Amino acid sequence: MEHLFFQLNKLKDVLKNKFIFLFLDYDGTLTPIVQNPDKAVISRKTKEVIRSLSKIPHCRMAIISGRALKDIKNKIGLEGIIYAGNHGLEIEGPKIRFKAHVSIRYRATLRKIKSILKKKLSKIKGVIIEDKGLTLSVHYRLVDIKDVQPVKTIFHEAVAHYIISNKIKIRPGKKVLEIRPPLEWDKGKIVLWLLARLKFVLGKEPCLPIYIGDDMTDEDAFRALETMGLTVFVGGSKSSHARYYLKNTQEVTEFLGQILKIKTGERICRN
Incomplete structure (x- = not known):
């Protein structure tokens, strides 16, 4: 894997010209892993970047988390984005609502x-x-x-x-x-399902899916987008199906900020 920032200048035109669909994990991606899951709180800076990205016409965003839907919605607390809780077993967002059927026996x-x-x-x-x-x-x-x-x-x-x-x-x-539940449903299938729904909105407009995650459950999404998207593992250069890596959650926030600057025409300047 390559560090994503080494390729940022090469990716600039693609990020600028294509409709971007951002898929983001929460714990370990938008906020550091902490001892108690209840204490994992997104920083003000990260939240503001996400808020700004969610308002850009050519960008859509989904938070895909293992947390319960209500929990992840409360953690982020922003409108206009898609929330997928329980690894996508329950999804809510603009013009979308889904909940996997599980049996009474389960x-x-x-x-x-x-x-x-x-x-x-x-x-x-x-x-x-x-x-x-x-x-x-x-x-x-x-x-x-x-x-x-x-x-x-x-x-x-x-x-x-x-x-x-x-x-x-x-x-x-x-x-x-x-x-x-004993269902064939993972983060990879969720991403492809959401992209298929987006096509009805975009038509033939080119779309670049970007998936950023740090956990084993994110590997399904990395594999699903291997030939069609930008995949980013968080946590350093380790064995992963992702093409790029970022070292930590701070670099994730920085990258999201760079996307915002590219989309709004601001000059890119890394700290």
Whole structure:
């Protein structure tokens, strides 16, 4: 992967002349990863850049997060952009509303697993069990290192039967284990679905999708846009399907600011 800023001048014309559809993760992308997910707050500078970009005629934006829809909407707090919560299982935005259908059986299974995990993990300090309605997450970032493996063991023992019977799917993230519905639906499919909907608005106008993310769940989107978009991994030059990388959330904000300057005709000047 190349550092994105090394190629910024070459990308200037493309960024200026094409309709841009920005897809952004939240935790680890727009705001640094923190010990407690509730404490992850977007900076005023980043929020203002996003607000300004959302008002540009030739730019559309979607925040695609593992957080519940209500949570991510409250975290950003801006109108005029698309919010995809629970990794796209629920989506809301201008002229768009979607919620994946999950069975009553799945919801009952999720409640049962939650009850089991709460009981078995109750004595391990630092575990956070987050019920997001359509999904369930077990955060262990605050757990003592000696207790991390026991948390994972308890989790996998609790869900094993339901995975084998295809009642749920699980996916690991950064210091989190997540339970999802058994649906073929990921960030890559969400991005392509949203782009297909956008074509009805744009017609033949060229569109450049830009996806920026830092987690394993973002790799599906990187693969989906491999030949048609600009993909950016956040966190340094690591193994990823993204073409470019940015070192941290500060560089993400800086890049978004550069897009804003390009689109509004301001001179580009890196700090």
